[in-house]
Amino acid sequence: MKKNILLFGLAFVGGFTYERYFPYVKAFISDKGQKNDDHSFKSMLEQGNYIQPKVIDIMHSSPDKHFLHNFIAQHNEALNVFKIYYPDKLEQKIYSDNLESEDKIHLHFVFNAADHLQGHSSIVHGGLLATLIDNAFGQLSYLASGQIPTATANLNINYRKPVKTNHDYMITAEIDKIEGRKVFLKATIYDQDKTICTEATGLFLTVQWGGQMWKNALDKIKEVTQIDDKIVKIDQKKKE
Ligand SMILES: CCCCCCCC/C=C\CCCCCCCC(=O)SCCNC(=O)CCNC(=O)[C@H](O)C(C)(C)COP(=O)(O)OP(=O)(O)OC[C@H]1O[C@@H](n2cnc3c(N)ncnc32)[C@H](O)[C@@H]1OP(=O)(O)O
Incomplete structure (x- = not known):
């Protein structure tokens, strides 16, 4: 019994x-x-279906991308759960002097989400993708507004295809237009087959918040990455 x-x-x-x-x-x-560690978006970029960033964020040349990303996320561990890979190649200057320029201002990077970011099994939680996009928009609008901090006023996201954990995806974010304090942005997340998985638009407004803090952060990044030297080198190479 x-x-x-x-x-x-x-x-x-x-x-x-x-x-x-x-x-x-x-x-x-x-x-x-299915571990996918080759970050092979390079070929995708080279095929020309991508517009390289007109504005290069300082992270591209960072020797320590995790440090930098944590730094920008403001909290030590905040976005460390995403592995972020920025392109090595520097194309142009850090930010444009001419905000009214017709040129679109871009930022792109590859990310790979850790297991514990899943909502459904092996699918990245949509809220975390929103965070990633929001953060990219924050960085881009900060640079595009001439280093004035911005805040999210509106964020719209269309989730078209599931984004999987432990896979590489590319996010591109761009400035659509700037009208006074308003910065309008667009972002797309692609998989390696160039399928659009997520599309987003955002409206960011310049604010008075933490300007000096972000300026110090930016100066520190410049110091750590010696970005100016690298840009000079690339400009020289282009001329040769
Ligand atoms: C690349 C490497 C570079 C390294 C750089 C290192 C530094 C990196 C720097 C930075 C990275 C940052 C990464 C983090 C980013 C995270 C962002 C967030 O999550 S922010 C937190 C969430 N958002 C809030 O908490 C906002 C809450 N809302 C507010 O505080 C206000 O509503 C605010 C500031 C957004 C606007 O308030 P008002 O009083 O200043 O302005 P009003 O008069 O209401 O609006 C001005 C205009 O905007 C329109 N407007 C305002 N909100 C709108 C909305 N939601 N939709 C459409 N229009 C809106 C209004 O209709 C008005 O338009 P009309 O001038 O009349 O044409």
Whole structure:
């Protein structure tokens, strides 16, 4: 009798555990073979379907991208859960002097979301993608507004295809237009087949918040990355 109760208890616990943790076990097993570490968006860019950034964010040349990203996220660990890869190639100056210019101002980077960012099994939680886009918009609008901090007034996101954890995706963000204090932005997340997974638009407004703090941050980044030297070198190369 005791044995039967024990067996029943074990079966119950086993069943419950299986039911509760099966999705995680399945995700763990199926992810094992799919680790994707080649960050092969380079070819995608080279095929010319991409517009390279007109404004290059300072992170492109950072020797320590994690440090930099954490720094910008304001909290030590805030966005460390995303592995972020910025292109190595510097194209132009950090920010444009001419904000009214017809040229679109861009920022792009590759990200790879860690397991624990899943909502559904192996699918990145949409709210976290919103955070990533919001942050990219924040950086871009800060640079485009001539280093005046901005705040999100409006953020619209269309989730077209699931974005998977442990896979590389590229996000491109660009300034659509600037009207006074208003900075209008667009962003797209692509997978490696160039399929659009997520599209977003945003309205950011310049604010009085933390201007000096961000300026100090930017100066520190410039100091750490010696960006100016690198730009000079690239400009020289272009001339040769
Ligand atoms: C690349 C490497 C570079 C390195 C750089 C290092 C430094 C990086 C720097 C930075 C990175 C930052 C990364 C983080 C970013 C995160 C961003 C956030 O999450 S911010 C927190 C969430 N957002 C809030 O908490 C805002 C809350 N809302 C407000 O405080 C206000 O509503 C605010 C400031 C947005 C506007 O308030 P008002 O009083 O200043 O202005 P009013 O008069 O209301 O609006 C001005 C105009 O804008 C329109 N407007 C305002 N809100 C609108 C809306 N939601 N939709 C459409 N129009 C709106 C209004 O209709 C008005 O338009 P009319 O001048 O009349 O034409």
